[in-house]
Amino acid sequence: MNILQEKIKKLAKEKNAIILAHYYTNKEIQEIADFVGDSLGLSKIACKTNADIILFCGVDFMGETAKILSPNKxxxxxxxxxxxxxxxxISERDLINYKKLNPDTIIISYVNTYASVKALSDVCVTSTNALKIIKHYADLNKKILYIPDKNLGNYANKTYGYNMELWNGFCPIHNYVSLNQVAKAKKEHPNAKFIVHPECPYEIIKEADFVGSTKQMLDYTIQDNASEFIVGTESGVIYAMEKASPNKKFYPLVSNFRCINMKSITLEDAYDSLKNEKNEVILSEDIIKKAKTSLDRMLELS
Ligand code: SF4
Known part of the structure; x- marks a missing residue:
């Protein structure tokens, strides 16, 4: 650890703070984290921590999720x-308008939504538990709207023959990979297995040996016998993969598979935020209560 990393760890101890970091953050951020995980894993930690402060190294909706699940922290x-x-x-206003026209539709929202949108949803899902929870509602034979990721929703529809209505949202980092890039990576690494995140388009998913959430991809690389993997998600997770399987090789599907938002988080930011208790997540009690219902339902069903 460098001097700044040590200062952050010391400060966190003094303030009884826990540091949570997403897999897509920079390596030096992951190194200072008490827990590194994907959305579901970090949500579960946020639920049960005894820390007074949660320093969240991730994007905005993740900090909101932590606040909803730990409102007293x-x-x-x-x-x-x-x-x-x-x-x-998708905004709160978009969903209010949709619900006015479609009052009987079940709203399943991906965790990558803001708290005000979660508050209007029936249930929340992450990429780890989406298929299981979608199945639960699809079996009820009700009309479903899946928001906002059209790719993950389309993957569920195609795989299981569902007919969910899909919002036209996506992650530009995962959406704009092409079949040519997949073919190129496979040609360069003919012995590697191709693993992919369901936020990628279905035509890319079809080319994969394994599809799953970031954590499921990590687990797959640990358990599978292959020694090389082409990684079809944000390249930050490769640090965790290399740490878990130092004898295996990992290649990003494309060299710039980077979420600029996650990568914008620096050690200086983390230190400044913790020292001065800056950038606090503030949500109204009403939003917390309503959004928590959809997250609690997710945790029950996952
Ligand atoms: S990789 Fe895409 S979905 Fe994930 S945080 Fe970045 S912009 Fe959002």
Missing amino acids: KVLMANNIASCFMAKY
Whole structure:
């Protein structure tokens, strides 16, 4: 650890703070984290921590999720500019308008949404538990709207023959990979297995040996016998993969598979936020209560 990393760890101990970081953050951020995980894993930690402060190194909706699940804790974002492009595809107003026209439709919202949108949803899902929870509602034979990720929703529809209505949102980092890039990576690494995140388009998913959430991809690389993998998601997770399987090789599907928002978080940000208790996540009690219902339902069903 460098001097700044040690200062952050010391400060966190003094303030009884826990540091949570998403897999897509920079390596030096993951190194200072008490827990590194994907949305579901970090949500579960946020639920049960005894810390007074949660320093969240991730994008805005993740900090909101931590606040909803731990409303009595002080949740600080490492910086206040790391946002999620996908979450911006649907606003509270959009969903209010939709619900007026479709009052009987079940709203399943991906965790990559803002708290005000979660508050209007029936249930929330992450990429780890989406298929299981969607199945639960599809079996009820009700009309479903899946928001905001059209790619993950389309993957569920195609795989299981569902007919969910899909919002036209997506993650630009995962959406704009092409079949040519997949073919190129496979040609360069003929012995590697191709693993992919369901936020990618279905035509890309079809080319994969394995599809799953970031954590499921990590687990797959640990358990599978292959020694090389082409990684079809944000390249930050490769640090965790290399740490878990030092004898295996990992290649990003494309060299710039990077979420600029996640990568905007620096050690300086984390130190400044924790020291000065800046960038606190503030949500109204009403939003917390309503959004928590959809998250609690997710945790029950996952
Ligand atoms: S990778 Fe995409 S979905 Fe994930 S945080 Fe970044 S913009 Fe959002």
